[in-house]
Amino acid sequence: MTASRAPLLLTACSLVISCRGSHERERADFERMRLQQRYTLYAASPSFANGQSMQSPPAGTVSREALATVPIVVTPQLLARGKDRFTIYCAVCHGAGGFGGSLVAENMGQPRPPSLRSQALLTRPVEYIFTVATAGKGRMPAYAPQLTASDRWAVASYVHALQSDTTRSTDDVKDSLMAEQIARIDSAAAAAAARRR
Amino acid sequence: MAAIFPPWANVAARASLIAGVCALGGLAVGVMAWARTPNATRRYQPVSQPVPFDHRVHVAGEHIDCRYCHFSVERSSTAGIPPSTTCVPCHSTTWLTSATLAPVVKSVETNTPLRWNRVTALPGFVYFNHAVHVNNGVHCETCHGRVDRMAAVYQAEPLTMNWCVSCHRARAPRLTNCSTCHR
Numbered sequence: 001m002t003a004s005r006a007p008l009l010l011t012a013c014s015l016v017i018s019c020r021g022s023h024e025r026e027r028a029d030f031e032r033m034r035l036q037q038r039y040t041l042y043a044a045s046p047s048f049a050n051g052q053s054m055q056s057p058p059a060g061t062v063s064r065e066a067l068a069t070v071p072i073v074v075t076p077q078l079l080a081r082g083k084d085r086f087t088i089y090c091a092v093c094h095g096a097g098g099f100g101g102s103l104v105a106e107n108m109g110q111p112r113p114p115s116l117r118s119q120a121l122l123t124r125p126v127e128y129i130f131t132v133a134t135a136g137k138g139r140m141p142a143y144a145p146q147l148t149a150s151d152r153w154a155v156a157s158y159v160h161a162l163q164s165d166t167t168r169s170t171d172d173v174k175d176s177l178m179a180e181q182i183a184r185i186d187s188a189a190a191a192a193a194a195r196r197r
Numbered sequence: 198m199a200a201i202f203p204p205w206a207n208v209a210a211r212a213s214l215i216a217g218v219c220a221l222g223g224l225a226v227g228v229m230a231w232a233r234t235p236n237a238t239r240r241y242q243p244v245s246q247p248v249p250f251d252h253r254v255h256v257a258g259e260h261i262d263c264r265y266c267h268f269s270v271e272r273s274s275t276a277g278i279p280p281s282t283t284c285v286p287c288h289s290t291t292w293l294t295s296a297t298l299a300p301v302v303k304s305v306e307t308n309t310p311l312r313w314n315r316v317t318a319l320p321g322f323v324y325f326n327h328a329v330h331v332n333n334g335v336h337c338e339t340c341h342g343r344v345d346r347m348a349a350v351y352q353a354e355p356l357t358m359n360w361c362v363s364c365h366r367a368r369a370p371r372l373t374n375c376s377t378c379h380r
């Protein structure tokens with residue numbers, strides 16, 4: 001008799017446990033968490049004319065951070081930061097050594113990114129590099145969204161240091177060799193175009 | 198009067214009760230096990246996009262750093278989708294007139310953002326912060342996999358709570374209380 005009751009008891013127990021109380025409050029709480037009354041990333045918003053939930057600051061806004069960093073003091077830390085940012089945002093086109101030998105430069109067609117270590121750029125002040133990084137020049141876009149003002153000063157300082165550096169690292173040699181190769185491609189193409197004409 | 202139930206009915210009754218309990222338990226276990234499969238976590242499923250952007254060409258082929266486009270990753274909770282204008286400088290001479298890039302051109306001309314489809318989704322109550330992970334030595338590929346080898350980006354990891362917590366327990370044991378991620 002007791003043996004036949006055991007499964008019955010087990011079933012009853014599991015039913016009792018599963019029916020303990022009502023979970024209405026917990027369920028409502030979970031739903032409130034699951035579907036929060038907030039904008040998710042890049043969500044559309046009916047409250048703004050442009051329909052975006054993320055709004056840009058008014059045109060011409062200067063960040064407090066930008067005001068606080070001028071004049072800059074060139075330190076090894078600043079140059080290290082400059083090199084780090086340069087590698088991400090500048091070397092893509094201008095090459096790891098700044099000679100203009102990069103895979104992107106090879107693929108993008110003319111006009112190509114110039115060498116940052118040319119004689120013409122060597123005489124430019126560090127402010128010039130900062131301005132170009134901020135506003136862009138020719139085909140180069142503005143890098144103000146990607147780089148904060150202090151990062152742009154760091155990059156400009158690093159580029160300036162790079163220009164005065166006459167030693168050549170392995171990266172520099174690779175970069176300059178590739179830049180020469182791209183220049184050869186361009187001159188060959190120009191010669192071919194001249195022959196056609 | 199003949200017996201209504203034959204003697205084996207006793208065994209059948211017990212067996213069906215046990216089977217019923219096992220089925221209930223099995224169902225619960227089954228649902229929980231299924232929730233962890235790639236099908237349920239939407240793992241390895243390439244997501245189609247308005248522009249078939251190929252990370253292999255840009256990352257592996259041209260050595261462009263992830264942060265070149267996803268530039269808010271080091272200072273924001275989100276890695277960020279680059280503005281359509283990011284494509285223009287290089288693509289003003291290459292591929293610009295192709296049908297593939299037409300949505301980008303339209304987006305730039307009309308100043309309306311491209312609507313990319315989400316690949317990695319987290320519930321609303323999970324507050325994930327990219328900056329804090331990236332700045333503390335968690336690399337992009339730890340969670341996103343080898344995007345540089347993906348033709349169309351897919352979710353590479355399960356992104357279940359257990360998956361998050363396993364790493365937190367091993368590498369940041371102080372950050373394992375609920376409110377670290379849930380608000």
